Amino acid sequence: NAGVTQTPKFRVLKTGQSMTLLCAQDMNHEYMYWYRQDPGMGLRLIHYSVGEGTTAKGEVPDGYNVSRLKKQNFLLGLESAAPSQTSVYFCASSGTDQETQYFGPGTRLLVL
Amino acid sequence: GEDVEQSLFLSVREGDSSVINCTYTDSSSTYLYWYKQEPGAGLQLLTYIFSNMDMKQDQRLTVLLNKKDKHLSLRIADTQTGDSAIYFCAVEHGSGNTGKLIFGQGTTLQVKP
Numbered sequence: 001n002a003g004v005t006q007t008p009k010f011r012v013l014k015t016g017q018s019m020t021l022l023c024a025q026d027m028n029h030e031y032m033y034w035y036r037q038d039p040g041m042g043l044r045l046i047h048y049s050v051g052e053g054t055t056a057k058g059e060v061p062d063g064y065n066v067s068r069l070k071k072q073n074f075l076l077g078l079e080s081a082a083p084s085q086t087s088v089y090f091c092a093s094s095g096t097d098q099e100t101q102y103f104g105p106g107t108r109l110l111v112l
Numbered sequence: 113g114e115d116v117e118q119s120l121f122l123s124v125r126e127g128d129s130s131v132i133n134c135t136y137t138d139s140s141s142t143y144l145y146w147y148k149q150e151p152g153a154g155l156q157l158l159t160y161i162f163s164n165m166d167m168k169q170d171q172r173l174t175v176l177l178n179k180k181d182k183h184l185s186l187r188i189a190d191t192q193t194g195d196s197a198i199y200f201c202a203v204e205h206g207s208g209n210t211g212k213l214i215f216g217q218g219t220t221l222q223v224k225p
Binding site: 004031033035040041042043044045048050058059090092094100101102103104105106 | 116120145147153154155156157160200202211212213214215216217218
């Protein structure tokens, strides 16, 4: 039982490049979330999903897209990376009891 | 919109108690959470409290909830150097069964030996 895993752990992009961050969970959780963490701002919700095939916008969705084709995976895409997207990205999942969100270890993204 | 505020830094001596405070604006939150983040790691759930409770105790951790003042606190008894980390308060946000959370900015706890 690995919990929530994220790949890659670290990535450097040039402005305008695209990439996809992968989140996987093996706890059969319905809900999955993508956050970004910036200094002094806590975590902000980018997009989330309440089930396979469904996604919704969070607090800061602009510049990102997501897909939840399989229940265990939640992908975060950056179509054209910008320096403002330099951040640490965390994925989380939770069951329908919502008593806790389990977090992945994070992906550090640097956009030059 | 929903806002969650925390003080940014707290320094205590080993063995003392630490109290980390949080205020929030959304009174409809059902669950309120405390997460811990160690350097270079993800967030780990420490404890949570249901909105119809005033207090919850879990070993060295005590959570107090004042719904009238929309104030949540986390008390760590006998603070140890291993408790040094960033502590995040989080509250449920929005209607419906989505589990969305709004996080505070995080309080960095420094424990001096």
